[in-house]
Amino acid sequence: MQDRPKSRNLARARCACGVVRIEMQSPAMWAWHDHTRASRHAHGAAAAVWVGTWKSRMRIVEGQDALSVWTDPKTGATRSFCSACGTPMLYERAHSPKAVNIPRAAFETGVGREPRYHVGFEERPPWAYREEAVKPLKGFPGVVWTGAGKRRSRPEDEDLF
Numbered sequence: 001m002q003d004r005p006k007s008r009n010l011a012r013a014r015c016a017c018g019v020v021r022i023e024m025q026s027p028a029m030w031a032w033h034d035h036t037r038a039s040r041h042a043h044g045a046a047a048a049v050w051v052g053t054w055k056s057r058m059r060i061v062e063g064q065d066a067l068s069v070w071t072d073p074k075t076g077a078t079r080s081f082c083s084a085c086g087t088p089m090l091y092e093r094a095h096s097p098k099a100v101n102i103p104r105a106a107f108e109t110g111v112g113r114e115p116r117y118h119v120g121f122e123e124r125p126p127w128a129y130r131e132e133a134v135k136p137l138k139g140f141p142g143v144v145w146t147g148a149g150k151r152r153s154r155p156e157d158e159d160l161f
C-alpha cells in the first residue's frame with residue numbers, strides 16, 4: 001500500500017505481445033490526433049493518436065532491446081516499433097529532441113489528458129471514417145455500415161480502384 005500514491009501517477013503502455021513495456025508520469029504533457037500521411041502509413045491506420053511527454057518523464061521498463069528504430073530520411077523523425085509484434089511504440093521528431101510520443105492505444109491505463117489537437121487535419125484520407133451515421137448490416141451481427149446510398153462523392157474515392 002505504501003507504493004500506491006506513487007504508482008497512481010504512472011501510466012503504463014505495452015506493445016501487443018507485451019515484450020516492450022513503458023511507464024510514463026501522468027498526466028501526459030500533450031495528446032493529439034495525427035492525420036499526416038507519414039504517420040498514417042507508418043501505423044497502417046487512418047490516423048495515429050499520440051500521447052506526448054518529455055523523455056525525462058518516461059522510461060522503457062522492459063524490451064529496450066526488442067525495439068527496432070526507423071529514421072525517416074525526409075524528416076529525421078524516428079519511429080520505434082516492437083521487432084517481435086510490430087506495434088509502433090515511440091515517435092520522436094527531429095525538431096523536439098527532448099520529446100517523445102507514444103500511441104494512445106498502447107496504454108493500458110489512463111494518461112491524464114484527452115487528445116484535443118489535430119495535426120494534418122486537411123490530409124485526412126477520403127476513406128477515413130468521419131462519424132457518418134451507421135446502421136446494422138443485415139446478416140452480420142456486430143457489423144454496421146453507412147449504407148449503399150451514402151456513398152461519399154469525393155474525387156479521390158475514384159482513384160482508389
Ligand SMILES: [Zn+2]
Pocket residue numbers: 015016017018019020082083084085086087
Ligand atoms: Zn511486441
